Amino acid sequence: MRIDIITVFPEMVAGVLDHSIVKRARERGLVEIQVVNLRDYALDRHRTTDDVPYGGGGGMVMKIEPIARALDALVDMEAPVRPRVILTDPRGQTFNQQMARLLAQEAHLILLCGHYEGVDDRVRQHLVTDVISIGDYVLTGGELPALVIVDAVTRLQAGALGDAEAPEKDTFAEGLLEYPHYTRPRVFRNWAVPDILLCGNHALIARWRRWHQLRETRAHRPDLFARLQLSTEDLYLLSAEEPQAPPEALEALRRAQHLPSATCETETTVDCVEADNQ
Numbered sequence: 001m002r003i004d005i006i007t008v009f010p011e012m013v014a015g016v017l018d019h020s021i022v023k024r025a026r027e028r029g030l031v032e033i034q035v036v037n038l039r040d041y042a043l044d045r046h047r048t049t050d051d052v053p054y055g056g057g058g059g060m061v062m063k064i065e066p067i068a069r070a071l072d073a074l075v076d077m078e079a080p081v082r083p084r085v086i087l088t089d090p091r092g093q094t095f096n097q098q099m100a101r102l103l104a105q106e107a108h109l110i111l112l113c114g115h116y117e118g119v120d121d122r123v124r125q126h127l128v129t130d131v132i133s134i135g136d137y138v139l140t141g142g143e144l145p146a147l148v149i150v151d152a153v154t155r156l157q158a159g160a161l162g163d164a165e166a167p168e169k170d171t172f173a174e175g176l177l178e179y180p181h182y183t184r185p186r187v188f189r190n191w192a193v194p195d196i197l198l199c200g201n202h203a204l205i206a207r208w209r210r211w212h213q214l215r216e217t218r219a220h221r222p223d224l225f226a227r228l229q230l231s232t233e234d235l236y237l238l239s240a241e242e243p244q245a246p247p248e249a250l251e252a253l254r255r256a257q258h259l260p261s262a263t264c265e266t267e268t269t270v271d272c273v274e275a276d277n278q
């Protein structure tokens with residue numbers, strides 16, 4: 001996949017693309033990302049990309065000509081499929097995981113970062129295929145929104161994540177928020193990891209995780225919850241108490257790790273960590 005980001009602040013964007021999973025995906029050739037300086041397509045020697053608004057009012061408006069010239073340079077008219085050209089704009093369709101999944105299947109995306117008061121509206125009317133907002137708030141420019149889109153789309157490219165981090169387990173993947181995660185130490189400041197995650201019964205752990213996903217989604221995202229197709233098991237889980245580890249499994253675990261019978265106390269955190277590490 002190829003992604004071009006058109007911006008008047010290329011340095012602001014470039015740094016972010018050189019880290020973590022996006023960097024790895026670029027190195028592996030899963031995604032080719034080019035940051036395009038819009039000023040390179042300006043018409044005058046001052047490399048002007050904005051002008052005062054017609055009709056008066058404060059602020060500057062990004063000019064259409066440099067944008068049109070940049071797009072002409074980036075779009076391969078011979079290519080069988082035209083790129084999706086995305087204008088970042090708070091008036092656009094709100095970005096979500098489903099849009100990320102659709103965009104991730106495209107061969108070529110071009111992201112256009114607005115600034116100042118915004119972009120000459122003829123760009124929106126004639127030059128782009130999509131107008132995307134990343135949420136109901138106004139940022140100073142389209143660079144952060146473009147990076148949000150690039151990040152979400154890149155991590156969905158096949159091979160971008162390790163198997164263990166597979167995107168199908170993510171929040172929103174099935175219309176549910178994700179379950180809580182924990183890692184060592186087992187007890188920190190008397191806050192213990194739920195015992196069930198240590199019991200080794202994967203079917204039970206899966207039920208506990210599903211129980212949390214359903215509860216969290218119902219509590220925090222009633223809009224998502226209303227769209228769920230709940231199974232009989234889901235309906236049962238929603239009415240049930242939080243699944244617990246069977247006492248005998250926990251006792252066996254404690255014996256195997258030479259832990260005291262009671263849940264670890266703060267003072268025993270080190271012992272727990274050591275035991276967990278064995």
Ligand SMILES: C[S@@+](CC[C@H](N)C(=O)[O-])C[C@H]1O[C@@H](n2cnc3c(N)ncnc32)[C@H](O)[C@@H]1O
Binds near residue numbers: 112113115119133138
């Ligand atoms: C200061 S904003 C312009 C806001 C515009 N005057 C308005 O009220 O809708 C400048 C640029 O930042 C970007 N931007 C700001 N907030 C955004 C958001 N929530 N989603 C996507 N892009 C955004 C857009 O590219 C926009 O053209």
